[in-house]
Amino acid sequence: MSGRRGLVEDEAEEVDGGPGLAYMPFVVMDDLLDKLKLLNYDKEFIIEHKMKPLNRHYFAIPTNPGEQFYLFTSLAAWLICKAGRQMEPPQEYDDPNSTVSSILDHLRQLGVTVDFPPSKLKAGCGEHAIFVLDRLADFALKNSNFVWKKPTYPVEDTGGDGGEVEDESELTLDKVEEEMMAEYEEQEEEEEENILHMNDLKDLNKQKEGEAWPEEILHSTTTQEEWKLELERVLPQLKVTIRSDTRDWRSHIEQMHEHREKINETLTFTDKQLDSLHSEITRSLEKIGSREKYLNSQLEPLLLEYRNLQNVAAESREQYRQASGKLVEKSHELAQISDELDRVKHEMEERGSSMTDGSECQCLSSLSQCP
Secondary structure, three states, X not given: OHHHHHHHHHHHHHHHHOHHHHHHHHHHHHHHHHHHHHOOHHHHHHHHHOOOOOOOOOOOOXXXXXXXXXXXXXXXXXXXXHOOOOOOOOOOOOOHHHHHHHHHHHHHHOOOOOOOOHHHHOOOOOHHHHXXXXXXXXXXXXXXXXXXXXXXXXXXOOOOOOOOOOOOOEEEHHHHHHHHHHHHHHHHHHHHHHOOOHHHHHHHHHHHXXXXXXXXXXXXXXXXXXXXXXXXXXXXXXXXXXXXXXXXXXXXXXHHHHHHHHHHXXXXXXXXXXXXXXXXXXXXXXXXXXXXXXXXXHHHHHHHHHHHHHHHHHHHHHHHHHHHHHHHHHHHHHHHHHHHHHHHHHHHHHHHHHHHHHHHHHHHHHHHHOO
16 A cells, blocks of 8 residues: 555656656756856866866766765865855765765755755765755855846847948848839839820820821940940849748758658668568468478377376386385384394393303202212
8 A cells, every 4th residue: 555655646746746857957957067167166176176077967867876976075065165154075985974964954054944864965966966056056156246147138230330231242032022022012003003094095195296206116226345345344233142041941842852752762662672571571481380380290199109108107106106105114114123133132142141041050059069
């Protein structure tokens, strides 16, 4: 029940905090590194302790516990000193429990509530270590009278007198579209002006009566050389260059078509290879299945014989076990009979010796009684 309760609590925390809660240590570590740079730690801390500069995920990912714990305690002691308090830098052979307790005591004295056990800081990394360093960095910045300035937004250049003068011969797609729209509007206005009304016809007749129409076609008097000279003079002004905007989707159409053609070519070639590979695998599986069936048909009588022999061997082992048990019983009986026989022999020897001793005594007494 306790394990299930813990699982439910973890799921509740995940729902409350969201799926991005696991990445918060990386965000806080990034802000911590910016605060350390504002405190000039690369000159006052890194050079003094002869260490490598921290990366943006150093305390967020466990890599080397001993090195991370030493750097964590050293950096915490340095931040505590920058916050206006006194703490000696830890040594390599100091007790980690006392060092962590000292850091947490200074943090509590600065007014920060610590609701996690000190053992969470022994790894030298993780969200709790980053939390301690981040709060100490805040107090260090506050002690150094650092104030965040308001952000200054860049002023957009409207192309006025103070801005840079753009090259008139260089156009962008936006300018081309604006010019096209302007020409279209001018054409519409001209078409509206060219519409004739009744009053316009009267004015046109008056003009025809007063002015004479030319009888012959007008021809230009400009020579070919003058035309070429004028063309050379005006040619630099007629050069139009369009700057491609990478944000415009039209600049990537050709590239998209090229990629699509390459993908289609590669896909057809890959489909052929996959089809051939599929056919080869299918044939191999069919061969393996047929060979398996053949082996099963050939080995089936041998397997039956092997099973029969296993049964016979099992029966023989059972008979051997029973015979071994009877042999052991007979051995015990033989030992008991041998012991009984030895006892009887010993008693017979004792009786024989006692009988010989009694006969000798009788002989001696009879000899002593003779005159």
